[in-house]
Amino acid sequence: MLNGLLEPLAYPFMVRGLIAAVLVGVVCAVLGTYVVLRGMAFFGDALAHAILPGVAVAYLLRLPLSAGALVAGILAAAAIGYLQNRLREDTAIGIVFSGAFALGIALLSTVRTYTVDLTHFLFGNVLGVSPTDLLITAVLGGGVLLVMVALHKEFVLMAFDPTLARVLRLPTAFLRYLLLLMLAVTVVAALQVVGVALVVAMLVTPPATAYLLVRRVGPMMGLATLFGTLSAVLGLYFSYYLNLPSGPAMVLVCTAIFLLVFLLSPQRRRIGLGRRAHH
Amino acid sequence: MDSDRCLVLRVESVTVTYNGRVALRDATFSAYAGERVAVVGPNGAGKTTLFKAIVGLLPLESGTVEVFRCNPQRERVSIGYVPQREEVDLSFPVTVADVVMMGRIGHIGYLRRPSRRDREAVRQALEQVGLTDLVNRPLGELSGGQIQRTFIARALAQEAPLLLMDEPFAGVDATSEEAILRLLDLLRENGVTVLLATHDLRMAAERFDRVLLLNGEVVACGPPGEVLCPAALQRVYGGQLTLWEHERGLLLLGDGHCSGGA
Numbered sequence: 060m061l062n063g064l065l066e067p068l069a070y071p072f073m074v075r076g077l078i079a080a081v082l083v084g085v086v087c088a089v090l091g092t093y094v095v096l097r098g099m100a101f102f103g104d105a106l107a108h109a110i111l112p113g114v115a116v117a118y119l120l121r122l123p124l125s126a127g128a129l130v131a132g133i134l135a136a137a138a139i140g141y142l143q144n145r146l147r148e149d150t151a152i153g154i155v156f157s158g159a160f161a162l163g164i165a166l167l168s169t170v171r172t173y174t175v176d177l178t179h180f181l182f183g184n185v186l187g188v189s190p191t192d193l194l195i196t197a198v199l200g201g202g203v204l205l206v207m208v209a210l211h212k213e214f215v216l217m218a219f220d221p222t223l224a225r226v227l228r229l230p231t232a233f234l235r236y237l238l239l240l241m242l243a244v245t246v247v248a249a250l251q252v253v254g255v256a257l258v259v260a261m262l263v264t265p266p267a268t269a270y271l272l273v274r275r276v277g278p279m280m281g282l283a284t285l286f287g288t289l290s291a292v293l294g295l296y297f298s299y300y301l302n303l304p305s306g307p308a309m310v311l312v313c314t315a316i317f318l319l320v321f322l323l324s325p326q327r328r329r330i331g332l333g334r335r336a337h338h
Numbered sequence: 339m340d341s342d343r344c345l346v347l348r349v350e351s352v353t354v355t356y357n358g359r360v361a362l363r364d365a366t367f368s369a370y371a372g373e374r375v376a377v378v379g380p381n382g383a384g385k386t387t388l389f390k391a392i393v394g395l396l397p398l399e400s401g402t403v404e405v406f407r408c409n410p411q412r413e414r415v416s417i418g419y420v421p422q423r424e425e426v427d428l429s430f431p432v433t434v435a436d437v438v439m440m441g442r443i444g445h446i447g448y449l450r451r452p453s454r455r456d457r458e459a460v461r462q463a464l465e466q467v468g469l470t471d472l473v474n475r476p477l478g479e480l481s482g483g484q485i486q487r488t489f490i491a492r493a494l495a496q497e498a499p500l501l502l503m504d505e506p507f508a509g510v511d512a513t514s515e516e517a518i519l520r521l522l523d524l525l526r527e528n529g530v531t532v533l534l535a536t537h538d539l540r541m542a543a544e545r546f547d548r549v550l551l552l553n554g555e556v557v558a559c560g561p562p563g564e565v566l567c568p569a570a571l572q573r574v575y576g577g578q579l580t581l582w583e584h585e586r587g588l589l590l591l592g593d594g595h596c597s598g599g600a
Contacts, residue, residue, distance in 0.1 A: 096430065096431075212440075212443055213448070216440050216443055219427065219430050220440065223440060225395055227444045227496075228444070273431065274433070274476040276431055
């Protein structure tokens with residue numbers, strides 16, 4: 060058993076994959092806690108899909124993928140915000156995300172190695188993480204963690220009671236856009252590990268699992284980090300031994316932990332977060 | 339000391355539009371240090387709109403709001419605001435102490451953790467509303483009255499000299515109502531000005547210094563005995579109101595909209 064865990068680490072690509080997986084597990088769990096508390100799961104999923112055209116353009120032009128992804132993520136968030144003036148938010152999200160995703164697939168289909176590349180972007184390729192990729196993931200993920208730690212109490216207040224945030228004269232618009240930016244950066248950081256199609260699971264499932272067990276934001280975030288890291292690491296090994304794409308492997312572990320906790324934890328409450336009575 | 343005449347809030351010719359409709363027209367009134375003002379009027383009379391305009395949550399169409407001669411729309415003035423209870427997300431994983439500490443965020447500042455001074459303010463606020471025993475209780479496990487008191491404690495922890503409470507008595511039990519009334523007396527001693535929206539006209543008449551009668555505009559503002567006269571009330575409430583005479587001549591009134599009480 061122990062040998063089975065240690066043996067793959069003889070390969071440098073596996074070590075890089077492990078470090079990247081842990082980073083992504085941690086960053087997604089921390090940011091995901093706010094995503095779950097604010098009821099932004101659909102937005103997170105949409106943003107992840109919407110970065111595909113940016114990735115495709117960068118790939119075709121041989122530019123850094125993360126740069127293209129980041130630009131596309133910011134454009135998508137801005138487009139959703141703009142459409143929201145005339146449409147309901149979830150409608151605006153649906154339009155932008157499907158349109159952008161289709162554009163991304165169309166662009167990638169012009170490449171000869173289409174199927175392989177598309178699979179990697181959609182579902183992750185953690186075993187193909189290069190030293191440069193790892194550095195980018197570390198810088199982006201570290202940046203997100205730093206911002207989230209620095210503004211933790213402000214973000215919790217924004218999630219719980221935006222009215223008080225405004226009464227206390229916090230820069231609410233700035234904080235809202237900053238959270239969206241952090242979401243875009245996290246998706247980009249997680250791109251190679253889980254892929255755009257499944258990153259939302261790493262954002263939502265570990266915090267949701269933690270929510271079933273604890274009743275304060277701090278412990279929820281800590282436990283989510285534990286579940287996220289565990290899923291990422293176990294998923295990596297499944298990916299290695301069973302030759303599965305890394306994203307689905309990690310997400311399946313994540314989902315299994317959730318189901319286990321859901322069935323075994325006392326049935327105290329349902330997840331009704333983000334559903335607040337509006338005035 | 340002339341502290342009870344110290345001007346705390348001045349609302350002048352304030353008009354607020356909300357969803358394309360004038361919700362409050364040309365409202366003018368003032369409040370002084372330590373004063374307790376009941377804001378009454380039927381549903382849709384503009385009570386909540388007035389409060390939101392004062393704290394700066396709604397933009398003013400015209401007019402000015404001055405708090406200590408500052409404009410809360412632009413400057414950082416500390417006003418405690420206790421909104422109506424249905425705006426609260428009860429599934430959020432926070433304890434009573436967590437919620438009250440949120441009121442301290444303005445004092446704590448960026449990149450800092452709560453100091454001993456902040457924790458002391460939270461402890462004191464919880465003591466004042468009588469929730470010391472429930473400090474670590476999750477918000478979702480509280481009764482309606484306890485939730486209301488938690489949010490009042492949060493406003494107290496802000497240590498604001500002006501407190502706006504939007505229907506704090508709606509749907510609370512007798513214990514909480516008693517605790518809130520006791521708190522109002524304590525606030526008066528500390529010189530805190532309180533504006534409180536209520537449907538309970540009897541309480542407005544008996545426990546408040548002045549009554550602000552709203553119906554899309556300020557109908558009357560003054561001592562309860564003057565404002566709560568049958569003529570003005572009939573004009574505002576129409577037939578939805580029952581009036582009868584108390585033996586000392588004081589009016590006891592039932593508001594047709596009243597959903598509060600135990």
